[in-house]
Every structure is written in structure tokens, then in C-alpha cells.
Amino acid sequence: MKKVNKQQIDRLYEFTRQHYVEYYDVQTELVDHLANAIEEYWEENPDQDFEELLQKEFKKFGVFGFMEVVEKRQNAMTKKYYKMILEEVKCFLKLPKVIISIVLSWICFFIVSNFNYGLRILAVGVVILIFSSVFYSGFNLRRLKKRVKSGNKKLYLLEETLLTSGGLLTVLFFPYYVLNFGNFFDTSETISLQGQIFVSFVFTAEFLLLYISVFVIPGKKEEILKKAYPEMELS
Amino acid sequence: MSNAKLYKGSLSTIILKLLAEGDKMYGYEITQKVKKMTQGELKITEGALYPALHKLEADGLLDVEVKKVDNRLRKYYKLTEKGTKESINKLAELERFIETIQGIVNPKPSLG
Structure with a gap:
């Protein structure tokens, strides 16, 4: 044949x-x-x-x-990525890592409740961290694409998803829109206790998600890619 | 294809069923097998098959294996444990659906 x-x-x-x-x-x-x-x-x-x-x-x-195949594949990989994130988040809700979450929430609450500008400090701090992460992932992505272009490396979809955090960094801006933190700034001294507790949890979640997407998951990159792409060893 | 819309919702069930019967399969093999089993009546389109396979994989129902065949790489899909369980549920669901449709298309005469 x-x-x-x-x-x-x-x-x-x-x-x-x-x-x-x-x-x-x-x-x-x-x-x-x-x-x-x-x-x-x-x-x-x-x-x-x-x-x-x-x-x-x-x-x-x-x-x-092939566009639909690629698009659906991207969706599937993003879904896979978010599942990984969820698994990591679950770890931070269970012992022993839940201690980190509790301490972090307490620190956030301490800052918000004890300093006049506490909320501003946290809000600006998180924005700076998000932007730094965006630049960092953008830099890494450019480096990867350069290597791909020069023919030294093959581009795998999941690898790109891991590098760009599957769009998670954009999602982290979401609380800023919903809670309209801009308005919070003017009245930061008068947030109720419930409000202080709530924003402390929001910031804790933001910190943890940033940490997971920028450090934890990329740290496991090789292992994740090897499992998703057995062909990496063959090609 | 006129029947494309009819089977679209059942595509993932068909894939799970085929994989439950056989061991592992690759994309093209699935299209051919369905064509053969249904005497060409049912043709799975390429544009629908791969997205369905990728979705099942992302849902943790399928696992992948890659082998070098001839001078190219071939990606095989097989059921995970979760996928095996899901294939049983999905098939039961599909059978119930077929019965329901049959009840509409071909109603049994009532006795009352």
C-alpha cells in the first residue's frame, strides 16, 4: 500500500x-x-x-x-488549566496550607483595619503585582515565541496557556470593577467591620491566585507538559 | 449532511462507547469506524470530532498516548477510570432518550 x-x-x-x-x-x-x-x-x-x-x-x-479545531482546543486547554488552579486553591483551604491562608487574611485585615490608608496600600500593591506578572509572562511568552521562530523549539498549546496564566491575570482585576474600589478610596476610614473582613478575604484570594499562577503551576510545568504531551519525548 | 444536527449532541457518547468497546483509538480511526458501523449513514465531520475529543480529554474522561507510526506521530485516545464510568451513564442516558423519541415518533396505541 x-x-x-x-x-x-x-x-x-x-x-x-x-x-x-x-x-x-x-x-x-x-x-x-x-x-x-x-x-x-x-x-x-x-x-x-x-x-x-x-x-x-x-x-x-x-x-x-482548522480554525475551529484550534479554538476548541484552546478552550479545552484553558479549562484544564483552571482545573489545575482549582486543585491548588483547594490545597490552601486544607491543612497544612490553610494556615498560610488564615495568616494572610489576618495580615490583610490588620492592614485594612489599623492604617488609615490600609485599603489603598493593599489595592495598589495588588495592582502592581498583577501588572508585574503580566509583564513577566509577556516577556516569557516573547522569549518562547522567539525560540519557536528560530526553529529551536516547538510551541505547545498548554505551554502557552501556562505562560499566559490562561487569562487569569485579567480575571484578577474583576473585583476592582465589581467593588468599585475607586470609591472606596475616598471613604477608606469609614468601612464597616464586615466590609473590612470582606475585602481582607478578597485580597487574600487575589494574593493566593497570583502566587499559584505565577509560581506554583509554572514550577510544575515540566511534569504537567510531559503528562499532557507524551509526544514530547518522541519528537 | 442532513442528520448532522440530530447526532451532534450524541457525539461524545458515541466516542465514549467506541472507546469502551475497543482499547485505544486515534481520530481518523473513529471516523472510519462509525462510517463502517452505520454503513456510511453517519459521517462524523472532522471539524466536530477533534473538538469533541479535546473536550473529553480536558474533562478528564480521556487519556492520550502517542506512538510513532510509519514516519509520523499518532495520538491515541483511551478511557480513564472516570471516562469508563461516564460512558456507562451517558449510554444509559442516550438509550432513555432514544426510547422517548420513539414514543413520540411511534406512539403505542393507548388502551383507555
């Missing part, structure tokens, strides 16, 4: 890249699919042209081509 050869496999990888699939893991799956389909056509008639068959098979993916 006629098989797709090495050059043709390379051409298939190139084809997926030309059709906006930049992630190697997604490319690999599509390449195998296209190769299988082409080989099946050849089983009926081995003289059919490779390029013609490729176009014929690509049409089956619909008007958006």
Missing part, C-alpha cells in the same frame, strides 16, 4: 502552519489525520496526486478550516 513519505509529512506540517495552526500538538494530530485520509484515497487509486487529495480532504473541515 502506498504511504505518505517523510517529505510529504513535512509538507503537511507546513500546510497546517499556513492555515493558522501554530501549535505543534494540534499540527501533529491534523497531520496524522490528513495522512490517513490521503492513504485511504491511494488505496483505491494510488496514482492520485498528493496535493489534490490534500485540498480535497481540507475542504471537509468546512469554511473555517
Whole structure:
């Protein structure tokens, strides 16, 4: 039976890249699919042209081509990422790490309740941390893409998701919109006790999420990627 | 394809069922198997299959394995423990649904 050869496999990888699939893991799956389909056509008639068959098979993916596959894959990976975050958060609600959460909440509460500008200090502090994390991940992402471009590295979707924290950093700004902290600033001296307790918990959550997404999960990167992409060792 | 909308909601159940029967499968193999089993009546589109597989994987129902076959890498999917349990639930759900639809399409004459 006629098989797709090495050059043709390379051409298939190139084809997926030309059709906006930049992630190697997604490319690999599509390449195998296209190769299988082409080989099946050849089983009926081995003289059919490779390029013609490729176009014929690509049409089956619909008007958006591979874009939907990539998009859905991104959604799936983001979901996977948030599940990891959730697992880590759960650890901070159980012994022994819950002690860290309690101490952190207490520190936040202490700052908010004892200093006139306590809330401002915390709010600005967290914003600075979020921005620093955004810049840090942006820097790392650029470095990764540079290596990919020079051909030294393959880009895996989950790796990118880990680097960009799956958009979590943007989510961390959410309390600022909801609670309208801008208004809090003017009346920071008069927050009720319940209000102080509440914002202390909000800030604790922000600190923990930042810590998890910037340090904990990236620290486990190799392990996570190896499990998600067994092909890393083969390619 | 006219029946695409009809089976769309059952695609993940079909995938789970196939994987529960066999061991591990790769994407193209799944499309071919469904085509063969239904004598070409049901054609799973490529654009629907992979997103469904990826979703099941993200939900922890499928695990992946990669092997080098010929001169390319092939990604196999297999059920996780959670996936095995879920495939039983989903199949029961689908069977109930088929019965319900049958009741509408082909109502039994009532005795009263």
C-alpha cells in the first residue's frame, strides 16, 4: 500500500502552519489525520496526486478550516488549566496550607483595619503585582515565541496557556470593577467591620491566585507538559 | 449532511462507547469506524470530532498516548477510570432518550 513519505509529512506540517495552526500538538494530530485520509484515497487509486487529495480532504473541515479545531482546543486547554488552579486553591483551604491562608487574611485585615490608608496600600500593591506578572509572562511568552521562530523549539498549546496564566491575570482585576474600589478610596476610614473582613478575604484570594499562577503551576510545568504531551519525548 | 444536527449532541457518547468497546483509538480511526458501523449513514465531520475529543480529554474522561507510526506521530485516545464510568451513564442516558423519541415518533396505541 502506498504511504505518505517523510517529505510529504513535512509538507503537511507546513500546510497546517499556513492555515493558522501554530501549535505543534494540534499540527501533529491534523497531520496524522490528513495522512490517513490521503492513504485511504491511494488505496483505491494510488496514482492520485498528493496535493489534490490534500485540498480535497481540507475542504471537509468546512469554511473555517482548522480554525475551529484550534479554538476548541484552546478552550479545552484553558479549562484544564483552571482545573489545575482549582486543585491548588483547594490545597490552601486544607491543612497544612490553610494556615498560610488564615495568616494572610489576618495580615490583610490588620492592614485594612489599623492604617488609615490600609485599603489603598493593599489595592495598589495588588495592582502592581498583577501588572508585574503580566509583564513577566509577556516577556516569557516573547522569549518562547522567539525560540519557536528560530526553529529551536516547538510551541505547545498548554505551554502557552501556562505562560499566559490562561487569562487569569485579567480575571484578577474583576473585583476592582465589581467593588468599585475607586470609591472606596475616598471613604477608606469609614468601612464597616464586615466590609473590612470582606475585602481582607478578597485580597487574600487575589494574593493566593497570583502566587499559584505565577509560581506554583509554572514550577510544575515540566511534569504537567510531559503528562499532557507524551509526544514530547518522541519528537 | 442532513442528520448532522440530530447526532451532534450524541457525539461524545458515541466516542465514549467506541472507546469502551475497543482499547485505544486515534481520530481518523473513529471516523472510519462509525462510517463502517452505520454503513456510511453517519459521517462524523472532522471539524466536530477533534473538538469533541479535546473536550473529553480536558474533562478528564480521556487519556492520550502517542506512538510513532510509519514516519509520523499518532495520538491515541483511551478511557480513564472516570471516562469508563461516564460512558456507562451517558449510554444509559442516550438509550432513555432514544426510547422517548420513539414514543413520540411511534406512539403505542393507548388502551383507555
